[in-house]
Amino acid sequence: MNAEQISALLDRQKPGFALEQAFYVSRDIFDFECEAILRDNWxxxxxxxxxxxxxxxxxxxxxxxxxxxxxxxxxxxxxxxxxxxxxxxxxxxxxxxxxxxxxxxxxxxxxxxxxxxxxxxxxxxxxxxxxxxxxxxxxxxxxxxxxxxxxxxSQADFERLYGNYEPLLDFHGLAEAQVAARDRYPTDANWKLVLENFFECYHCAPAHPEYCRIHSPEAVLAMGSSPDSELRQAYMPVIEAWRERASALGHPVDNFGSAAADPDYRGYIRAPLGNNSLSETEDGKPAAPIMGKFREFDGGHSTIVFNPFSWILGMTDFAVMFRFTPTGSRKTDLEVTWLVGPGLEAGKDYDTD
Ligand code: FES
Ligand SMILES: [Fe+2]
Missing domain, CATH: 2.102.10.10 (Rieske [2Fe-2S] iron-sulphur domain)
Known part of the structure:
Protein backbone atom coordinates (compact mmCIF):
# COMPACT_ATOMS: atom_id res chain seq x y z
CA MET A 1 0.00 0.00 0.00
CA ASN A 2 1.51 3.36 -1.00
CA ALA A 3 1.03 6.85 0.45
CA GLU A 4 -1.67 7.66 -2.10
CA GLN A 5 -3.72 4.61 -1.16
CA ILE A 6 -3.34 5.39 2.53
CA SER A 7 -4.52 8.92 1.96
CA ALA A 8 -7.53 7.63 -0.06
CA LEU A 9 -8.44 5.43 2.91
CA LEU A 10 -8.22 8.45 5.19
CA ASP A 11 -10.41 10.50 2.85
CA ARG A 12 -13.30 8.11 3.21
CA GLN A 13 -13.00 8.04 7.00
CA LYS A 14 -16.35 8.68 8.71
CA PRO A 15 -15.90 11.26 11.50
CA GLY A 16 -16.61 9.83 14.94
CA PHE A 17 -16.05 6.23 13.83
CA ALA A 18 -13.09 3.92 14.32
CA LEU A 19 -10.49 3.85 11.57
CA GLU A 20 -10.81 1.18 8.91
CA GLN A 21 -9.37 -2.23 9.64
CA ALA A 22 -6.22 -1.68 7.56
CA PHE A 23 -5.04 1.00 9.99
CA TYR A 24 -4.92 -1.59 12.77
CA VAL A 25 -3.31 -4.48 10.89
CA SER A 26 -1.43 -3.36 7.78
CA ARG A 27 2.34 -3.67 7.86
CA ASP A 28 2.62 -1.02 5.10
CA ILE A 29 0.62 1.49 7.10
CA PHE A 30 2.68 0.77 10.19
CA ASP A 31 5.91 1.34 8.22
CA PHE A 32 4.47 4.60 6.90
CA GLU A 33 3.51 5.68 10.44
CA CYS A 34 6.98 4.86 11.74
CA GLU A 35 8.46 7.47 9.43
CA ALA A 36 5.59 9.98 9.45
CA ILE A 37 4.61 9.94 13.14
CA LEU A 38 6.47 7.57 15.43
CA ARG A 39 10.12 8.38 14.79
CA ASP A 40 9.74 12.01 15.81
CA ASN A 41 8.15 11.85 19.25
CA TRP A 42 9.49 12.48 22.75
CA SER A 154 17.13 20.13 20.01
CA GLN A 155 16.64 21.05 23.65
CA ALA A 156 14.69 24.06 22.37
CA ASP A 157 12.19 21.73 20.70
CA PHE A 158 11.74 19.87 23.98
CA GLU A 159 11.33 23.08 25.95
CA ARG A 160 8.84 24.45 23.47
CA LEU A 161 6.66 21.43 24.21
CA TYR A 162 7.26 20.81 27.90
CA GLY A 163 8.84 23.92 29.42
CA ASN A 164 5.62 24.66 31.31
CA TYR A 165 5.40 21.16 32.88
CA GLU A 166 8.24 21.60 35.33
CA PRO A 167 6.38 23.27 38.24
CA LEU A 168 3.75 20.50 38.39
CA LEU A 169 6.31 17.67 38.05
CA ASP A 170 8.45 19.35 40.67
CA PHE A 171 5.49 19.65 43.05
CA HIS A 172 4.99 15.89 42.71
CA GLY A 173 8.64 15.41 43.70
CA LEU A 174 9.43 13.33 40.62
CA ALA A 175 13.10 14.30 40.36
CA GLU A 176 13.92 12.64 43.70
CA ALA A 177 11.44 9.79 43.34
CA GLN A 178 12.41 6.11 43.15
CA VAL A 179 10.95 3.19 41.28
CA ALA A 180 8.75 1.11 43.60
CA ALA A 181 7.56 -1.35 40.97
CA ARG A 182 7.61 -1.86 37.24
CA ASP A 183 5.57 -4.10 34.99
CA ARG A 184 5.35 -4.74 31.28
CA TYR A 185 2.21 -5.60 29.36
CA PRO A 186 3.13 -6.70 25.83
CA THR A 187 -0.11 -6.48 23.87
CA ASP A 188 -1.00 -8.11 20.55
CA ALA A 189 -2.71 -5.03 19.15
CA ASN A 190 -1.88 -2.01 17.03
CA TRP A 191 -0.75 1.06 18.98
CA LYS A 192 -3.82 3.07 17.94
CA LEU A 193 -6.19 0.47 19.35
CA VAL A 194 -4.27 0.37 22.63
CA LEU A 195 -4.20 4.17 22.92
CA GLU A 196 -7.87 4.56 21.98
CA ASN A 197 -8.70 2.20 24.80
CA PHE A 198 -6.53 4.14 27.23
CA PHE A 199 -8.03 7.50 26.21
CA GLU A 200 -11.68 6.65 26.74
CA CYS A 201 -13.35 5.76 29.99
CA TYR A 202 -16.69 4.79 28.46
CA HIS A 203 -15.61 1.20 29.13
CA CYS A 204 -14.52 1.85 32.72
CA ALA A 205 -17.84 1.23 34.48
CA PRO A 206 -18.51 -2.20 32.91
CA ALA A 207 -14.88 -3.32 32.58
CA HIS A 208 -13.18 -1.90 35.69
CA PRO A 209 -15.51 -2.10 38.72
CA GLU A 210 -12.53 -1.86 41.10
CA TYR A 211 -11.39 1.37 39.41
CA CYS A 212 -14.89 2.82 39.61
CA ARG A 213 -15.21 2.06 43.31
CA ILE A 214 -12.67 4.70 44.21
CA HIS A 215 -13.80 7.34 41.69
CA SER A 216 -17.29 8.76 41.62
CA PRO A 217 -19.26 7.64 38.52
CA GLU A 218 -19.55 11.28 37.38
CA ALA A 219 -15.78 11.70 37.66
CA VAL A 220 -15.14 8.54 35.62
CA LEU A 221 -17.37 9.66 32.78
CA ALA A 222 -16.41 13.33 32.88
CA MET A 223 -12.65 12.80 33.05
CA GLY A 224 -12.79 10.11 30.37
CA SER A 225 -14.51 12.53 28.00
CA SER A 226 -13.03 15.37 26.01
CA PRO A 227 -12.66 18.73 27.81
CA ASP A 228 -15.43 20.38 25.78
CA SER A 229 -17.89 17.49 26.18
CA GLU A 230 -21.22 17.97 27.98
CA LEU A 231 -20.20 15.39 30.57
CA ARG A 232 -17.02 17.28 31.43
CA GLN A 233 -18.83 20.62 31.50
CA ALA A 234 -21.51 19.24 33.82
CA TYR A 235 -18.78 18.05 36.20
CA MET A 236 -16.90 21.36 36.20
CA PRO A 237 -18.64 22.78 39.33
CA VAL A 238 -17.34 19.79 41.35
CA ILE A 239 -13.84 20.36 39.98
CA GLU A 240 -14.06 24.09 40.71
CA ALA A 241 -15.14 23.52 44.34
CA TRP A 242 -12.27 21.05 44.83
CA ARG A 243 -9.83 23.47 43.19
CA GLU A 244 -10.73 26.15 45.68
CA ARG A 245 -9.90 23.83 48.58
CA ALA A 246 -6.69 22.56 46.97
CA SER A 247 -5.40 26.01 46.08
CA ALA A 248 -6.04 27.18 49.67
CA LEU A 249 -3.49 24.50 50.64
CA GLY A 250 -1.04 25.92 48.09
CA HIS A 251 -1.43 22.83 45.89
CA PRO A 252 -1.30 23.19 42.11
CA VAL A 253 -4.64 23.52 40.34
CA ASP A 254 -3.59 24.97 36.99
CA ASN A 255 -4.54 23.07 33.88
CA PHE A 256 -3.08 23.12 30.43
CA GLY A 257 -4.19 21.63 27.14
CA SER A 258 -2.74 21.97 23.66
CA ALA A 259 -5.01 23.65 21.11
CA ALA A 260 -7.17 21.35 18.99
CA ALA A 261 -5.18 22.28 15.88
CA ASP A 262 -1.82 21.65 17.57
CA PRO A 263 -0.31 18.42 16.18
CA ASP A 264 1.58 17.92 19.46
CA TYR A 265 -1.25 16.66 21.65
CA ARG A 266 -0.40 17.25 25.30
CA GLY A 267 -1.75 18.68 28.52
CA TYR A 268 -2.25 18.24 32.23
CA ILE A 269 -5.11 18.55 34.66
CA ARG A 270 -5.57 18.16 38.41
CA ALA A 271 -9.01 17.03 39.48
CA PRO A 272 -10.69 15.34 42.44
CA LEU A 273 -10.75 11.53 42.54
CA GLY A 274 -14.26 11.56 43.97
CA ASN A 275 -15.91 9.18 46.47
CA ASN A 276 -13.74 10.71 49.23
CA SER A 277 -10.78 8.73 47.91
CA LEU A 278 -7.35 10.03 48.83
CA SER A 279 -5.37 7.93 46.38
CA GLU A 280 -5.92 5.56 43.49
CA THR A 281 -5.61 2.37 45.53
CA GLU A 282 -8.02 -0.52 46.06
CA ASP A 283 -9.64 1.13 49.08
CA GLY A 284 -8.92 4.76 48.16
CA LYS A 285 -6.55 5.08 51.11
CA PRO A 286 -2.90 6.17 50.81
CA ALA A 287 -0.33 3.50 49.96
CA ALA A 288 2.77 5.56 50.76
CA PRO A 289 3.87 8.77 52.50
CA ILE A 290 3.18 12.10 50.80
CA MET A 291 5.51 12.93 47.91
CA GLY A 292 7.09 16.19 46.86
CA LYS A 293 5.67 19.46 48.12
CA PHE A 294 2.12 18.37 48.98
CA ARG A 295 1.09 19.46 52.45
CA GLU A 296 -1.63 16.88 52.92
CA PHE A 297 -3.86 14.50 50.95
CA ASP A 298 -6.23 16.79 49.09
CA GLY A 299 -8.23 14.05 47.33
CA GLY A 300 -6.91 15.14 43.94
CA HIS A 301 -4.84 13.53 41.26
CA SER A 302 -2.93 14.80 38.25
CA THR A 303 -3.24 13.46 34.74
CA ILE A 304 -0.13 14.53 32.85
CA VAL A 305 0.05 13.83 29.13
CA PHE A 306 3.31 14.52 27.30
CA ASN A 307 2.04 12.92 24.12
CA PRO A 308 -0.31 10.01 23.47
CA PHE A 309 2.51 7.53 24.26
CA SER A 310 3.74 9.08 27.51
CA TRP A 311 1.50 9.66 30.53
CA ILE A 312 1.82 10.14 34.26
CA LEU A 313 -0.98 9.73 36.76
CA GLY A 314 0.19 11.60 39.84
CA MET A 315 -1.33 10.86 43.24
CA THR A 316 -0.30 12.63 46.42
CA ASP A 317 1.61 9.54 47.60
CA PHE A 318 2.82 7.92 44.37
CA ALA A 319 2.99 8.47 40.63
CA VAL A 320 2.44 6.03 37.80
CA MET A 321 4.31 6.33 34.50
CA PHE A 322 2.68 4.83 31.41
CA ARG A 323 4.97 4.22 28.45
CA PHE A 324 3.27 2.92 25.30
CA THR A 325 5.73 1.67 22.70
CA PRO A 326 4.71 0.59 19.20
CA THR A 327 6.74 -2.53 18.36
CA GLY A 328 4.92 -3.81 15.27
CA SER A 329 1.77 -3.38 13.21
CA ARG A 330 -0.06 -5.59 15.72
CA LYS A 331 2.20 -5.25 18.72
CA THR A 332 2.38 -2.60 21.42
CA ASP A 333 4.37 -2.75 24.60
CA LEU A 334 3.00 -1.02 27.68
CA GLU A 335 5.38 -0.46 30.56
CA VAL A 336 3.97 0.83 33.84
CA THR A 337 6.33 2.22 36.48
CA TRP A 338 5.22 3.16 39.98
CA LEU A 339 7.24 5.89 41.69
CA VAL A 340 7.35 6.75 45.38
CA GLY A 341 9.34 9.24 47.44
CA PRO A 342 13.08 8.82 48.06
CA GLY A 343 14.57 6.62 50.77
CA LEU A 344 11.39 4.61 51.37
CA GLU A 345 11.41 0.86 51.97
CA ALA A 346 8.99 -1.53 50.29
CA GLY A 347 6.68 -3.31 52.74
CA LYS A 348 7.58 -0.90 55.53
CA ASP A 349 6.91 2.58 54.12
CA TYR A 350 4.78 1.66 51.12
CA ASP A 351 2.67 -1.17 49.89
CA THR A 352 2.96 -2.25 46.24
CA ASP A 353 -0.20 -4.39 46.42
S1 FES B 1 32.26 -5.67 15.81
FE1 FES B 1 31.67 -6.42 13.89
S2 FES B 1 29.54 -6.13 13.90
FE2 FES B 1 30.17 -5.35 15.77
FE1 LIG C 1 -9.36 -0.16 30.60
Missing amino acids: YMAGHVSRIPEVGDYFLWEIMNESIIVVRSSASTVKAFFNVCRHKGSRVCLEAEGKKRMFTCPYHAWTYSLDGRLANARSMGAGFDPADYFLFPCSVQVLCGLIFINLSDK
Whole structure:
Protein backbone atom coordinates (compact mmCIF):
# COMPACT_ATOMS: atom_id res chain seq x y z
CA MET A 1 0.00 0.00 0.00
CA ASN A 2 1.51 3.36 -1.00
CA ALA A 3 1.03 6.85 0.45
CA GLU A 4 -1.67 7.66 -2.10
CA GLN A 5 -3.72 4.61 -1.16
CA ILE A 6 -3.34 5.39 2.53
CA SER A 7 -4.52 8.92 1.96
CA ALA A 8 -7.53 7.63 -0.06
CA LEU A 9 -8.44 5.43 2.91
CA LEU A 10 -8.22 8.45 5.19
CA ASP A 11 -10.41 10.50 2.85
CA ARG A 12 -13.30 8.11 3.21
CA GLN A 13 -13.00 8.04 7.00
CA LYS A 14 -16.35 8.68 8.71
CA PRO A 15 -15.90 11.26 11.50
CA GLY A 16 -16.61 9.83 14.94
CA PHE A 17 -16.05 6.23 13.83
CA ALA A 18 -13.09 3.92 14.32
CA LEU A 19 -10.49 3.85 11.57
CA GLU A 20 -10.81 1.18 8.91
CA GLN A 21 -9.37 -2.23 9.64
CA ALA A 22 -6.22 -1.68 7.56
CA PHE A 23 -5.04 1.00 9.99
CA TYR A 24 -4.92 -1.59 12.77
CA VAL A 25 -3.31 -4.48 10.89
CA SER A 26 -1.43 -3.36 7.78
CA ARG A 27 2.34 -3.67 7.86
CA ASP A 28 2.62 -1.02 5.10
CA ILE A 29 0.62 1.49 7.10
CA PHE A 30 2.68 0.77 10.19
CA ASP A 31 5.91 1.34 8.22
CA PHE A 32 4.47 4.60 6.90
CA GLU A 33 3.51 5.68 10.44
CA CYS A 34 6.98 4.86 11.74
CA GLU A 35 8.46 7.47 9.43
CA ALA A 36 5.59 9.98 9.45
CA ILE A 37 4.61 9.94 13.14
CA LEU A 38 6.47 7.57 15.43
CA ARG A 39 10.12 8.38 14.79
CA ASP A 40 9.74 12.01 15.81
CA ASN A 41 8.15 11.85 19.25
CA TRP A 42 9.49 12.48 22.75
CA TYR A 43 8.85 9.11 24.42
CA MET A 44 9.09 9.00 28.20
CA ALA A 45 11.45 6.01 28.27
CA GLY A 46 11.96 5.67 32.02
CA HIS A 47 12.96 7.27 35.30
CA VAL A 48 16.55 8.10 36.23
CA SER A 49 16.32 6.03 39.42
CA ARG A 50 16.21 2.91 37.23
CA ILE A 51 19.85 3.60 36.24
CA PRO A 52 21.27 5.26 39.37
CA GLU A 53 24.98 4.46 38.85
CA VAL A 54 27.40 5.15 36.03
CA GLY A 55 27.24 2.23 33.58
CA ASP A 56 23.68 1.19 34.52
CA TYR A 57 21.62 0.75 31.38
CA PHE A 58 18.46 -0.75 29.96
CA LEU A 59 17.36 -1.58 26.44
CA TRP A 60 14.19 -0.14 24.99
CA GLU A 61 12.72 -1.84 21.93
CA ILE A 62 10.67 0.47 19.72
CA MET A 63 9.40 -0.09 16.16
CA ASN A 64 12.20 -2.18 14.63
CA GLU A 65 14.87 -0.52 16.71
CA SER A 66 16.70 -1.40 19.89
CA ILE A 67 17.88 1.56 21.96
CA ILE A 68 20.51 1.52 24.72
CA VAL A 69 19.62 3.95 27.52
CA VAL A 70 22.66 4.40 29.76
CA ARG A 71 23.88 6.49 32.67
CA SER A 72 27.10 7.64 30.99
CA SER A 73 28.26 9.90 33.84
CA ALA A 74 26.95 10.86 37.26
CA SER A 75 24.91 13.66 35.70
CA THR A 76 24.27 12.39 32.17
CA VAL A 77 21.89 9.93 30.57
CA LYS A 78 22.51 9.03 26.94
CA ALA A 79 20.71 6.86 24.42
CA PHE A 80 22.10 5.11 21.34
CA PHE A 81 20.84 2.91 18.58
CA ASN A 82 21.96 -0.58 19.58
CA VAL A 83 23.61 -1.16 16.21
CA CYS A 84 27.32 -1.75 15.81
CA ARG A 85 29.01 0.65 13.40
CA HIS A 86 31.10 -2.22 12.02
CA LYS A 87 28.62 -4.65 10.48
CA GLY A 88 25.39 -3.81 12.23
CA SER A 89 25.24 -6.46 14.94
CA ARG A 90 23.37 -5.68 18.15
CA VAL A 91 26.06 -4.28 20.44
CA CYS A 92 24.28 -5.14 23.66
CA LEU A 93 22.15 -8.26 24.07
CA GLU A 94 21.12 -8.26 27.75
CA ALA A 95 17.94 -6.27 28.47
CA GLU A 96 19.47 -4.41 31.41
CA GLY A 97 22.53 -4.36 33.62
CA LYS A 98 25.73 -2.51 34.26
CA LYS A 99 28.69 -2.07 31.89
CA ARG A 100 32.03 -0.30 31.85
CA MET A 101 32.03 -0.48 28.06
CA PHE A 102 29.76 -1.98 25.44
CA THR A 103 31.60 -4.71 23.51
CA CYS A 104 29.99 -5.97 20.34
CA PRO A 105 29.72 -9.78 20.49
CA TYR A 106 30.55 -10.19 16.78
CA HIS A 107 34.08 -8.77 16.23
CA ALA A 108 34.52 -7.09 19.62
CA TRP A 109 34.46 -3.44 18.65
CA THR A 110 34.18 -1.71 22.00
CA TYR A 111 32.30 1.49 22.75
CA SER A 112 32.60 3.70 25.81
CA LEU A 113 29.49 4.70 27.76
CA ASP A 114 29.24 7.94 25.80
CA GLY A 115 29.06 6.03 22.52
CA ARG A 116 32.64 6.62 21.41
CA LEU A 117 34.41 3.78 19.61
CA ALA A 118 37.22 3.02 22.08
CA ASN A 119 38.71 -0.08 20.52
CA ALA A 120 38.57 -1.75 17.12
CA ARG A 121 41.22 -4.38 16.43
CA SER A 122 43.47 -4.43 13.35
CA MET A 123 41.67 -1.76 11.38
CA GLY A 124 44.88 -0.46 9.84
CA ALA A 125 46.22 3.00 9.12
CA GLY A 126 43.77 5.65 8.06
CA PHE A 127 41.00 4.26 10.23
CA ASP A 128 39.70 6.97 12.52
CA PRO A 129 37.55 5.68 15.42
CA ALA A 130 36.07 9.17 15.75
CA ASP A 131 34.08 8.43 12.59
CA TYR A 132 32.34 5.48 14.25
CA PHE A 133 30.37 6.69 17.24
CA LEU A 134 27.23 4.74 18.04
CA PHE A 135 24.38 6.68 16.45
CA PRO A 136 22.83 8.81 19.21
CA CYS A 137 19.18 9.51 19.98
CA SER A 138 18.05 12.87 21.33
CA VAL A 139 17.71 12.74 25.12
CA GLN A 140 16.25 15.19 27.63
CA VAL A 141 15.75 14.63 31.34
CA LEU A 142 12.95 16.57 32.99
CA CYS A 143 12.43 16.16 36.75
CA GLY A 144 13.92 12.67 36.67
CA LEU A 145 11.94 11.57 33.61
CA ILE A 146 14.04 10.38 30.66
CA PHE A 147 12.65 11.46 27.30
CA ILE A 148 14.01 10.04 24.06
CA ASN A 149 13.37 11.11 20.50
CA LEU A 150 14.73 8.92 17.69
CA SER A 151 15.04 11.99 15.46
CA ASP A 152 17.68 14.66 15.77
CA LYS A 153 15.90 17.15 18.03
CA SER A 154 17.13 20.13 20.01
CA GLN A 155 16.64 21.05 23.65
CA ALA A 156 14.69 24.06 22.37
CA ASP A 157 12.19 21.73 20.70
CA PHE A 158 11.74 19.87 23.98
CA GLU A 159 11.33 23.08 25.95
CA ARG A 160 8.84 24.45 23.47
CA LEU A 161 6.66 21.43 24.21
CA TYR A 162 7.26 20.81 27.90
CA GLY A 163 8.84 23.92 29.42
CA ASN A 164 5.62 24.66 31.31
CA TYR A 165 5.40 21.16 32.88
CA GLU A 166 8.24 21.60 35.33
CA PRO A 167 6.38 23.27 38.24
CA LEU A 168 3.75 20.50 38.39
CA LEU A 169 6.31 17.67 38.05
CA ASP A 170 8.45 19.35 40.67
CA PHE A 171 5.49 19.65 43.05
CA HIS A 172 4.99 15.89 42.71
CA GLY A 173 8.64 15.41 43.70
CA LEU A 174 9.43 13.33 40.62
CA ALA A 175 13.10 14.30 40.36
CA GLU A 176 13.92 12.64 43.70
CA ALA A 177 11.44 9.79 43.34
CA GLN A 178 12.41 6.11 43.15
CA VAL A 179 10.95 3.19 41.28
CA ALA A 180 8.75 1.11 43.60
CA ALA A 181 7.56 -1.35 40.97
CA ARG A 182 7.61 -1.86 37.24
CA ASP A 183 5.57 -4.10 34.99
CA ARG A 184 5.35 -4.74 31.28
CA TYR A 185 2.21 -5.60 29.36
CA PRO A 186 3.13 -6.70 25.83
CA THR A 187 -0.11 -6.48 23.87
CA ASP A 188 -1.00 -8.11 20.55
CA ALA A 189 -2.71 -5.03 19.15
CA ASN A 190 -1.88 -2.01 17.03
CA TRP A 191 -0.75 1.06 18.98
CA LYS A 192 -3.82 3.07 17.94
CA LEU A 193 -6.19 0.47 19.35
CA VAL A 194 -4.27 0.37 22.63
CA LEU A 195 -4.20 4.17 22.92
CA GLU A 196 -7.87 4.56 21.98
CA ASN A 197 -8.70 2.20 24.80
CA PHE A 198 -6.53 4.14 27.23
CA PHE A 199 -8.03 7.50 26.21
CA GLU A 200 -11.68 6.65 26.74
CA CYS A 201 -13.35 5.76 29.99
CA TYR A 202 -16.69 4.79 28.46
CA HIS A 203 -15.61 1.20 29.13
CA CYS A 204 -14.52 1.85 32.72
CA ALA A 205 -17.84 1.23 34.48
CA PRO A 206 -18.51 -2.20 32.91
CA ALA A 207 -14.88 -3.32 32.58
CA HIS A 208 -13.18 -1.90 35.69
CA PRO A 209 -15.51 -2.10 38.72
CA GLU A 210 -12.53 -1.86 41.10
CA TYR A 211 -11.39 1.37 39.41
CA CYS A 212 -14.89 2.82 39.61
CA ARG A 213 -15.21 2.06 43.31
CA ILE A 214 -12.67 4.70 44.21
CA HIS A 215 -13.80 7.34 41.69
CA SER A 216 -17.29 8.76 41.62
CA PRO A 217 -19.26 7.64 38.52
CA GLU A 218 -19.55 11.28 37.38
CA ALA A 219 -15.78 11.70 37.66
CA VAL A 220 -15.14 8.54 35.62
CA LEU A 221 -17.37 9.66 32.78
CA ALA A 222 -16.41 13.33 32.88
CA MET A 223 -12.65 12.80 33.05
CA GLY A 224 -12.79 10.11 30.37
CA SER A 225 -14.51 12.53 28.00
CA SER A 226 -13.03 15.37 26.01
CA PRO A 227 -12.66 18.73 27.81
CA ASP A 228 -15.43 20.38 25.78
CA SER A 229 -17.89 17.49 26.18
CA GLU A 230 -21.22 17.97 27.98
CA LEU A 231 -20.20 15.39 30.57
CA ARG A 232 -17.02 17.28 31.43
CA GLN A 233 -18.83 20.62 31.50
CA ALA A 234 -21.51 19.24 33.82
CA TYR A 235 -18.78 18.05 36.20
CA MET A 236 -16.90 21.36 36.20
CA PRO A 237 -18.64 22.78 39.33
CA VAL A 238 -17.34 19.79 41.35
CA ILE A 239 -13.84 20.36 39.98
CA GLU A 240 -14.06 24.09 40.71
CA ALA A 241 -15.14 23.52 44.34
CA TRP A 242 -12.27 21.05 44.83
CA ARG A 243 -9.83 23.47 43.19
CA GLU A 244 -10.73 26.15 45.68
CA ARG A 245 -9.90 23.83 48.58
CA ALA A 246 -6.69 22.56 46.97
CA SER A 247 -5.40 26.01 46.08
CA ALA A 248 -6.04 27.18 49.67
CA LEU A 249 -3.49 24.50 50.64
CA GLY A 250 -1.04 25.92 48.09
CA HIS A 251 -1.43 22.83 45.89
CA PRO A 252 -1.30 23.19 42.11
CA VAL A 253 -4.64 23.52 40.34
CA ASP A 254 -3.59 24.97 36.99
CA ASN A 255 -4.54 23.07 33.88
CA PHE A 256 -3.08 23.12 30.43
CA GLY A 257 -4.19 21.63 27.14
CA SER A 258 -2.74 21.97 23.66
CA ALA A 259 -5.01 23.65 21.11
CA ALA A 260 -7.17 21.35 18.99
CA ALA A 261 -5.18 22.28 15.88
CA ASP A 262 -1.82 21.65 17.57
CA PRO A 263 -0.31 18.42 16.18
CA ASP A 264 1.58 17.92 19.46
CA TYR A 265 -1.25 16.66 21.65
CA ARG A 266 -0.40 17.25 25.30
CA GLY A 267 -1.75 18.68 28.52
CA TYR A 268 -2.25 18.24 32.23
CA ILE A 269 -5.11 18.55 34.66
CA ARG A 270 -5.57 18.16 38.41
CA ALA A 271 -9.01 17.03 39.48
CA PRO A 272 -10.69 15.34 42.44
CA LEU A 273 -10.75 11.53 42.54
CA GLY A 274 -14.26 11.56 43.97
CA ASN A 275 -15.91 9.18 46.47
CA ASN A 276 -13.74 10.71 49.23
CA SER A 277 -10.78 8.73 47.91
CA LEU A 278 -7.35 10.03 48.83
CA SER A 279 -5.37 7.93 46.38
CA GLU A 280 -5.92 5.56 43.49
CA THR A 281 -5.61 2.37 45.53
CA GLU A 282 -8.02 -0.52 46.06
CA ASP A 283 -9.64 1.13 49.08
CA GLY A 284 -8.92 4.76 48.16
CA LYS A 285 -6.55 5.08 51.11
CA PRO A 286 -2.90 6.17 50.81
CA ALA A 287 -0.33 3.50 49.96
CA ALA A 288 2.77 5.56 50.76
CA PRO A 289 3.87 8.77 52.50
CA ILE A 290 3.18 12.10 50.80
CA MET A 291 5.51 12.93 47.91
CA GLY A 292 7.09 16.19 46.86
CA LYS A 293 5.67 19.46 48.12
CA PHE A 294 2.12 18.37 48.98
CA ARG A 295 1.09 19.46 52.45
CA GLU A 296 -1.63 16.88 52.92
CA PHE A 297 -3.86 14.50 50.95
CA ASP A 298 -6.23 16.79 49.09
CA GLY A 299 -8.23 14.05 47.33
CA GLY A 300 -6.91 15.14 43.94
CA HIS A 301 -4.84 13.53 41.26
CA SER A 302 -2.93 14.80 38.25
CA THR A 303 -3.24 13.46 34.74
CA ILE A 304 -0.13 14.53 32.85
CA VAL A 305 0.05 13.83 29.13
CA PHE A 306 3.31 14.52 27.30
CA ASN A 307 2.04 12.92 24.12
CA PRO A 308 -0.31 10.01 23.47
CA PHE A 309 2.51 7.53 24.26
CA SER A 310 3.74 9.08 27.51
CA TRP A 311 1.50 9.66 30.53
CA ILE A 312 1.82 10.14 34.26
CA LEU A 313 -0.98 9.73 36.76
CA GLY A 314 0.19 11.60 39.84
CA MET A 315 -1.33 10.86 43.24
CA THR A 316 -0.30 12.63 46.42
CA ASP A 317 1.61 9.54 47.60
CA PHE A 318 2.82 7.92 44.37
CA ALA A 319 2.99 8.47 40.63
CA VAL A 320 2.44 6.03 37.80
CA MET A 321 4.31 6.33 34.50
CA PHE A 322 2.68 4.83 31.41
CA ARG A 323 4.97 4.22 28.45
CA PHE A 324 3.27 2.92 25.30
CA THR A 325 5.73 1.67 22.70
CA PRO A 326 4.71 0.59 19.20
CA THR A 327 6.74 -2.53 18.36
CA GLY A 328 4.92 -3.81 15.27
CA SER A 329 1.77 -3.38 13.21
CA ARG A 330 -0.06 -5.59 15.72
CA LYS A 331 2.20 -5.25 18.72
CA THR A 332 2.38 -2.60 21.42
CA ASP A 333 4.37 -2.75 24.60
CA LEU A 334 3.00 -1.02 27.68
CA GLU A 335 5.38 -0.46 30.56
CA VAL A 336 3.97 0.83 33.84
CA THR A 337 6.33 2.22 36.48
CA TRP A 338 5.22 3.16 39.98
CA LEU A 339 7.24 5.89 41.69
CA VAL A 340 7.35 6.75 45.38
CA GLY A 341 9.34 9.24 47.44
CA PRO A 342 13.08 8.82 48.06
CA GLY A 343 14.57 6.62 50.77
CA LEU A 344 11.39 4.61 51.37
CA GLU A 345 11.41 0.86 51.97
CA ALA A 346 8.99 -1.53 50.29
CA GLY A 347 6.68 -3.31 52.74
CA LYS A 348 7.58 -0.90 55.53
CA ASP A 349 6.91 2.58 54.12
CA TYR A 350 4.78 1.66 51.12
CA ASP A 351 2.67 -1.17 49.89
CA THR A 352 2.96 -2.25 46.24
CA ASP A 353 -0.20 -4.39 46.42
S1 FES B 1 29.54 -6.13 13.90
FE1 FES B 1 30.17 -5.35 15.77
S2 FES B 1 32.26 -5.67 15.81
FE2 FES B 1 31.67 -6.42 13.89
FE1 LIG C 1 -9.36 -0.16 30.60
